[in-house]
Amino acid sequence: MTAPFRLYGAELSPYSVKVRAYLGYKGVDFEWLPRTNARQEEFQRYAKLPLIPVLVDADDNALQDSTPIIEKLETDFAENSIVPEEASLAFLSALIEDYADEWVNKAMFHYRWSYPEDQESAAKRITDMIFDGAEKPEGIEEQVRIRMIGRLYHVGSSPETAPLIEGSFARLLGLLNTLLAKRPFLFGGRPSLADFGLAGQLAQLNSDPTPGAILRAQAPNVVRWLERMEKPKAEGPFASFAEVSADFAELLRDEIAGAYLIWMDANARAVANDASGVSVDIGGTNFVQKPQRYAAKAFNELKRKRGLVDDAALAALLAEAGIEAILSAAQQDDGDAADDEVDDEGDGDGEE
Numbered sequence: 001m002t003a004p005f006r007l008y009g010a011e012l013s014p015y016s017v018k019v020r021a022y023l024g025y026k027g028v029d030f031e032w033l034p035r036t037n038a039r040q041e042e043f044q045r046y047a048k049l050p051l052i053p054v055l056v057d058a059d060d061n062a063l064q065d066s067t068p069i070i071e072k073l074e075t076d077f078a079e080n081s082i083v084p085e086e087a088s089l090a091f092l093s094a095l096i097e098d099y100a101d102e103w104v105n106k107a108m109f110h111y112r113w114s115y116p117e118d119q120e121s122a123a124k125r126i127t128d129m130i131f132d133g134a135e136k137p138e139g140i141e142e143q144v145r146i147r148m149i150g151r152l153y154h155v156g157s158s159p160e161t162a163p164l165i166e167g168s169f170a171r172l173l174g175l176l177n178t179l180l181a182k183r184p185f186l187f188g189g190r191p192s193l194a195d196f197g198l199a200g201q202l203a204q205l206n207s208d209p210t211p212g213a214i215l216r217a218q219a220p221n222v223v224r225w226l227e228r229m230e231k232p233k234a235e236g237p238f239a240s241f242a243e244v245s246a247d248f249a250e251l252l253r254d255e256i257a258g259a260y261l262i263w264m265d266a267n268a269r270a271v272a273n274d275a276s277g278v279s280v281d282i283g284g285t286n287f288v289q290k291p292q293r294y295a296a297k298a299f300n301e302l303k304r305k306r307g308l309v310d311d312a313a314l315a316a317l318l319a320e321a322g323i324e325a326i327l328s329a330a331q332q333d334d335g336d337a338a339d340d341e342v343d344d345e346g347d348g349d350g351e352e
């Protein structure tokens, strides 16, 4: 792909903000284009699916989905790589990024659309962006609010699952706050793919009233890291796997094996069986939601990446956390079912 780029996105879209921070870090020339009503036709010309972000290059090639966008740019712009050279650390980074995209996103969507103060704040900011100074139609904020509340089921948020989702968020914050007291970024002196994925989601949570107050009260190191992640700069090299792996043991066991991968596995099975819902026990909570094809595809991609790394220390860390068991027992690739599917997409934030 060739610079300069145009990035269609939104301030309230975690995946858009993730790609924007990444482009800034790589120092490539790009223009940030909020998806306003006025730009809708232009946006639709490039978007295969009605989702942001969309990245368009100087030759009018368009790319969608934040992870493949970043992976493609990494091959074209190798300097300041966000992928640690050690394959074991690179796998941890990819795993944590996917956890952010597919699981932390549930907390983001849950807080934004479950509590009145958060709903009102997000509905106002989204419609401010869409109408971009033009007069808003009567009742439009309320329409957005109602529409997004109706989509809580798509991510599995309900009064029954709220304690699980909120507990998961609190646990993540505690672990990250400890980790980021030691280093500027997750894996050392420079940001990795995992930093960009997590910061994309957590910056949204920080901007919403209810989870933002929790972040500021309980995780000051995370708040400072989020500020760094808006325009990240390399401050030193990546650490080695041996230096940092123990710091991730709890996150891998309690969050990644204990919640996210249980859900990813159940979701992949539901998608393969064409089931109408996913229902799975996560730590004593019955977690129910609409199957998501994109997450099933991401799960296959994760298994593929795991299969590429032959490293005894990584295998030991993942086995100890209970991750190897889930990844190896998980069912076979069901192909590229997610391509061209839109029915389960678009629950990343609340854009109209």
Ligand SMILES: N[C@@H](CCC(=O)N[C@@H](CS)C(=O)NCC(=O)O)C(=O)O
Pocket: 012, 013, 014, 015, 016, 050, 051, 052, 053, 064, 065, 066, 067, 101, 294, 345, 346, 347, 348, 349, 350, 351, 352
């Ligand atoms: N897997 C995609 C997810 C993109 C996504 O869900 N985008 C949301 C905003 S964050 C969206 O465009 N939703 C459409 C809508 O709300 O109209 C990625 O990584 O980029």
